[in-house]
Amino acid sequence: MIALPYPALHASHGGIWIATEDGTRSVGRGEAVRIAADTPVILLNAPLAAQRLGYADLSGLDLLELFAFLRPARFMVPTPRGLSRTLGIDGPASDAEVAPFLRRAAEAMLAIADGDWPEREGAWHAAQSLARLRWSWAPMLSQRLTRPEKAERWLFSRLPEWSEAPPRTAPRTVTLDPGAVRDQLAGLTGAGAEERDGQRRYAEAAASAFAPRSLRDSPNLVLAEAGTGIGKTLGYLAPASLWATQADGAVWISTFTKALQRQLGHESERLFADPEQRRKRIVTRKGRENYLCLLNLEDALQGGFAGRAAVLAQLVARWAAYSADGDMIGGDLPGWLPSLFRRNGSTALTDRRGECVYAGCPHYRKCFIERAARASAEADIVIANHALVMVNAARGRETGTRPTRYVFDEGHHLFDAADAMFGVALSGQETIELRRWVTGPEGGSRGRRRGLAARLSDVASYDEAGAQAIADAVDAARALPSDGWLQRLAEGQPFGPIEHLLAAVRGLVYARDADGSGEAGYGIETELAEPDPALIDATPGAAAALEQLLRPLMALGRRLEAVLDEAPDWMDGAARARVEGAIASLGWRAETVAAWLALVARIGGPASAEFVDWLAVERIEGREIDIGVHRRWLDPTKPFAETVLKPAHGALVTSATLRAGGDWEVAESRSGAQHLLHPPLRFEAPSPFDYAGRSEVLIVTDIKRGDMGALAAAYARLIVAAQGGTLGLFTAIRRLRAVHARIADRLAREGLPLYAQHVDPIDTGTLVDIFRDDPRASLIGTDALRDGVDVPGRSLRLVVMEGVPWPKPSVLHAARRLANGGSAYDDRLVRARLAQAFGRLIRRADDSGAFVLLSSAMPSRLLSAFPPDTPVARIPLDEAIERVRRLSSVASLGQKAGEHVEPEAR
Structure with missing residues (x-):
């Protein structure tokens, strides 16, 4: 490998280091800024380093951009740890070793370009275009990439064309045999898997949503609350896949978060082991604003973008040539790539304004959006989201292929999704x-x-x-x-x-x-x-x-x-x-x-x-x-019931917290069930986890409300006691930022990285990936981290909430509160939020940890939000810290301190 002449810079809350051919040294912020302004420096995530330096104009040789060029449509955790694992080289053991590691990583990455690699096609032409844009890596890549002897197939020639298919016939009327459902479930869980009674009963109950409908505008509706660990994903995939095969119809599985969409994609591998068959039978659908618009990209490549935005367009073009589906939001485009370009224009590469010219577009036959729509018309399982399902139903889209069977996972979010859609x-x-x-x-x-x-x-x-x-x-x-x-x-x-x-x-x-x-x-x-x-x-x-x-x-x-x-x-x-x-x-x-x-x-x-x-x-x-x-x-589930539920033949609404710690009337009122002619089937399967033995709820009684110094100190001490692995949840961005500013440097000196939503220039999905990947890291954020974050294992062993998550006193909330029982309505919302937050803690049977609430004002009536038998203690902060320290020590027994939990491919 050729030694690079450029220095590498690493800036963290723990310090700043510069590595050259002569060695590594710690420098001050002023000297680091001077070096970076005078000399191209090797970096990992330039916007993050710029924030740590307080130097917004920082630029250089960002290894993430080089990775996006060399390995388009591949996932990597954007940290030194993730980079070392991806490249197969030894990683740094401390902050001080990161800068020299970045130099070695740059040499290893450039060495890829010296030979053949799977994504070589198109690289030479892309490098020439990037050289004209004065991209920092272009000169070094040009030295290594030789002009291909044969003409390269570039982006638009590589992409396959979709073809028209005859309209799909209506699904046949079938009744699922309970024994066949059990057999299908057994096949999905695998030979030798332990039979779980709760999962079996859940699958049988879910099958009721696929029974033939008796009356018009009266679907077979099943409300199923299945606690964490039941295995509800395979539980509903069993009857859904069986019905799709027997009826020759499509089942739409709708989620609220992109994380669950990705998880469903992984679980679907159990249905069809052959990748080609799986691509045909299982399709992920999102709104058109999520997909790359090829016409927008072509205009950007031909001069519509300038400066750094033009560099982004070239890297997106490299990705598009190898992407599985063209999904820019949560697909195989690395979530960290657009954030590297600040005011990047990535949103201009999608059709967010509804300006599509459809067949008037020269790329219509290769359009990612059209391809996904046609693939979903022929699929058995369509993985979608609540918003898309409601948009298609309300606006009469794709009426010829309108599904008759739905599964609404994360069903506790249907109310919020309908609220946004019909507003x-x-x-x-x-x-x-x-x-x-x-x-x-x-x-x-x-x-x-x-x-x-x-x-x-x-x-x-x-x-x-x-x-x-x-x-x-x-x-x-x-x-x-x-x-x-x-x-x-x-x-x-x-x-x-x-x-x-x-x-x-x-x-x-x-x-x-x-x-x-x-x-x-x-x-x-x-x-x-x-x-x-x-x-x-x-x-x-x-x-x-x-x-x-x-x-x-x-x-x-x-x-x-x-x-x-x-x-x-x-x-x-x-x-x-x-x-x-x-x-x-x-x-x-x-x-x-x-x-x-x-x-x-x-x-x-x-x-x-x-x-x-x-x-x-x-x-x-x-x-x-x-x-x-x-x-x-006032009740957004009313238009949801009219446009989505009533035309359907059957629907399953499921969640681990469907009743929000309350009764079934709560689930019915927030799912639209009360607007149907016939009552739904109710099913409940409690979580099999040992919450009494593996978790506890600690309500800290001596943190004065409004005392920002005390709040920050409590977070810092708890994270140190747990040695990282902490998810901190806030109800206000202002307090989140204030706490982060007070404790980030202190935790860095302890060797405990802290990441923060609304502070770090990194998208939320990537923040979760980083958190999941490092057992000593902690992550603080707001609502987006409370719902749908799945971090099993030692990487998450402590959840800390700053206070009781009361609803914001808005005009809308006041009206709904008045119409739905006053304070009882508030309590239902708070219990749901507490249940979701606690649900982040125990994701598998061997997980353990503590849930800490930094508020003495927690009413006892809200404790039903937590699983039955979960120990609850109201104690001072010092005692809570000691309990967290003991619990963290017990959790680490039998586990290596550096245990790696494979992050989800994003």
Whole structure:
């Protein structure tokens, strides 16, 4: 291997080190910044090192970028430990050894380029493009990569084309035999596996969701609460796969978190061992905004991106050529890659604005989104998410392949998913997005945005009425907010009727800011009740502007439907698909404008018993980011039941915390079951784990509320006592950041790395991967870490919550609280959150650990959130620390301190 002439830099909370050919030395922050500014330095995760140095402009030879080039679509934990394991070389034993290790790792990685490797094809051309962009690694790669003798198949020539298939016939009517379900479960668990009675009973109960439906709009609904360790994934895969085979139909398994989607992908290997067969029979589906748009990528590669964003586009192109499915969010694109580019533009590589031209795209036949949609139409099992299921049902998408059987895993999140899906917001951000969708680029704006006229130019030239509708829509859209609207509102200079409405909303919200939170820099809101004259006066103009936009959108939709009926000579299959896609997009946008009109009509009018309406100014750290009028269903499971459950023939709603520590009425009210004609089947299987012997709940009684110093000290002492392996959960980002700032350096001196959501420039999924990979690491965060994080083994042995997770006292919550029993409603929500947080601790039978709540105000009535027989003690901090220390010592017996828990491929 050729020795590199460049120094390597490693910055952590424990110090800063520079390694050169002459050796390694510890340096101060100032000297490190000077060296990095003068000389290219080898780094691992430049944004993280920049944050530790306090030098935002830090750049250099980032090993993660080199890995993304050499090993596209491969997973690696982005730490020295993960890098050493991936490369098969000895890793550093301490922080001081990381910098010289980075030099060795760089040499080992560059050595890959000296020979043949699986992802070599396309590398030479990509390196030439990156050299023109002055990518730091390009000169060294160019020295090692020889020009191929044969022309390389580049991205667009490598990707396979999807093909049309005849419509799938409706599923046959079958009844599953209980014995066959048990046999299928036995086959999935494997020969010699211990038979678990709870899992068997669960599978039999889940099979009821696949029985033939007796009445229209009355699905066979099963509510199943299965404690951790029951094995519910295989428990429902058994009847689902059996029904799919016998009925020749598709079962959609819907999750709330991407982590569970990945887990289901791993478990599905038990159904079909052959990878090729598995790809055909089991398909993962997500919303189109998750997938790489090949047209956006092509535009980026051809000059649409500049600077660092252009480098990202080249690396994404390398990945796309080897990706299994083109999923940029939670797929095989490393989650850490976009975060390396700060203001990176990665979101511009997906179709987040609904601007797809469908068959008008030159890459339509290779489109990742279209491929996934067609694959799911032929699959036995479709792994989706709650949002996609609701979007497809509510907007009438893919009606020809609409599933009749659903499994809703993480069913306790259905209420929240429906709440977001069926809500309405007439805000500056939403309206400016619609303006851009209609008009396309305006002024000197850059990017690939295409307005209605550009997307439907050929159709418009054929149909005069359609062309006039497009022109009218573009004219009407100019009444919506445009760039700079927030600044104009702050200066009291709104332009156009919608901006005048938002200015009135802003003024009223600040006027009614009762608790002074507006001065504190947080987002503020007020209920939509008794609006002031300024808001009432702004309403007619806003309503007229929205009506003027809605009319041409609806007219254009009707004209496109007429064109489909007329079937002109030029309309082949591809053109028809394009027009159908445009009709669907227009329908969605027209429904949005109609909902805005209903919301505007509510201003000054009577309140609806079904909805909660309010005004809000959203802010981040004192900076306004959006202003608007909001509407949510008081009970969002009502539209969920109408659009998803009632048309289905059967559904299983399952979770380890479905009842939230309460009764079955809670599960029914939050799943939509109460809106169906017939009651659901209820099933319960408690966890088989020994919570009494392997866990305890410690409620610390001597941490004064609001004492940030005491809170930080408690976290630090508990993490030290556990020797890492701690998941810290906060109810406020501000307190999380304050605690992190106080304890990170102290823990580093103890050799205990601390990572933090909302602090470290790393995506949440990668933070969990890093945490899972290092038993001495700790991770602190908010709600996203409380739900769906699966870290079995010694890597997680302590969960610490800063306080009782009471609901935020918002206008929406106040209305639901009033309608659902007052304080009892609060208690249900808190019990659910506590149960989810505790559920992170014990993930398998040999796990053990402590759950610590740093709040003496924990009411005893909420203790039912924890599994029965779990020991609960109210004790001072010193005693809690001693118990954690003893429990951690016991947990480590029989386990190596450096035990590796293989992270999930992301």
